[in-house]
Amino acid sequence: MAQVTGSTDPAPPWALLAELTHACPLHCPYCSNPLELARRASELSGGEWADVLRQAAELGVVHTHLSGGEPLLRPDLEQIVAAAEAAGIYTQLVTSGTGLDEARLAALTTAGLRSVQLSVQHADPRANDRIAGRRSSFAAKERAAALVRRAGLPLGLNVVLHRDNLDAVDALIDLGVDWGVDRIELANTQFYGWGLLNRTALLPTRDQLARARETVERRREQLAGRIDLVWVVPDYFDGVAKPCMGGWGAVSLTVAPDGTVLPCPAAASLPDLQPPNVRDHPLAWIWERSPAFNRFRGTEWMTGPCHGCPRQEEDFGGCRCQAFALTGDAARTDPACALSPDHHLVRELADGGRPEAPPYVYRRPGAVPAGGGFPGPNSGENLPTCSQ
Ligand code: SF4
Ligand code: FES
Secondary structure (H helix, E strand, O other), X not given: OOOEOOOOOEOOOOEEEEEOOOOOOOOOOOOOOOOOOOOHHHOOOHHHHHHXXXXXXXXXXXXXXXXXXXXXXXXXXXXXXXXXXHHOOEEEEEEOOOOOOHHHHHHHHHHOOOEEEEEOOOOOHHHHHHHHOOOOHHHHHHHHHHHHHHHOOOEEEEEEEOOOOHHHHHHHHHHHHHHOOOEEEEEEOOOOHHHHHOHHHHOOOHHHHHHHHHHHHXXXXXXXXXXXXXXXXXXXXXXXXXXXXXXXXXXXXXXXXXXXXXXXXOHHHOOOOOOOEOOOOOHHHHHHOOHHHHXXXXXXXXXXXXXXXXXXXXXXXXXXXXXXXXXXXXXXOOOOOOOOOOOHHHHHHHHOOOOOOOOOOOOOOOOOOOOOOOOOOOOOOOOOOOOO
């Protein structure tokens, strides 16, 4: 783990999350992208991304996730991949699979693409399409998985888990086996951005989580050496804060579509952060010197029970964005921690009853009408969400 030695001398980052666009053909209700999304007209150009990647490599970055929204909506994605390759950065495409065909994948592979992470919402095609808010999205994923395997690239499956799909974890793992993936990431929903709006509908029960956890342990033994099974903990339920992003400004940075640079993808929600932009400052200054990246580095900013806590170098006080979302103060101990004076905010939710789930709130009202219709393709201008 990188050491942060103080606000004037941080260790270099190793990873960069490149959010190439907020536009997306899917409408996942757990989307963690901000409520206010970057418009397409404000996006960095391919040339600007090339410069960001060159600066990132000089800073020490060796790995980039090309994400969004849906990065395949960028017509210049090949140019961006080639720029990362030229800078010596390993590229991983994080995609919903919609829009990936043989010619596009060949062009991306030629440009230097090294691996693909494919999102899936459910093992059942109809349930997948209902959650994603797009008809035939499962079929597009199935085709994309086959193309990636045929191209010989490493393939990972990304699944965001919630009340609607936790009981399908066994089937989701079977799906990964069938599709020939190398890795399956089962990430319990983190409630940021749009996901926080749908929390009541998405929050699972303790019983669901216990069953899913047992399934993952059993399948992990069975698949050892073949598929890497990753379980991202549901921090509302465990009383333990997560070491979010490996610590604030410690190991990675996020560049939003409009060039805003953030210590984590959700940090745009913090009202007083004033995040810098690559159009105004060199990336090295942003990482090393900017007030936004130094705001929660190290341990000196900590308050309450985090101050002097023996776990402060392990979990870094938890997630700043969650502390802000639940308490209005980003410097408070993450309420997910059982020692937090605000822990009741999540414990009551985790232990409360689960009446019938309300319908999802989609980014576009009526994205999935009650009658079962689905929206058609869109330009990506007004319906962005993440590609997880
Ligand atoms: Fe982590 Fe703070 Fe909780 Fe200690 S009090 S375990 S540092 S979140
Ligand atoms: Fe921002 Fe955790 S998501 S610090």
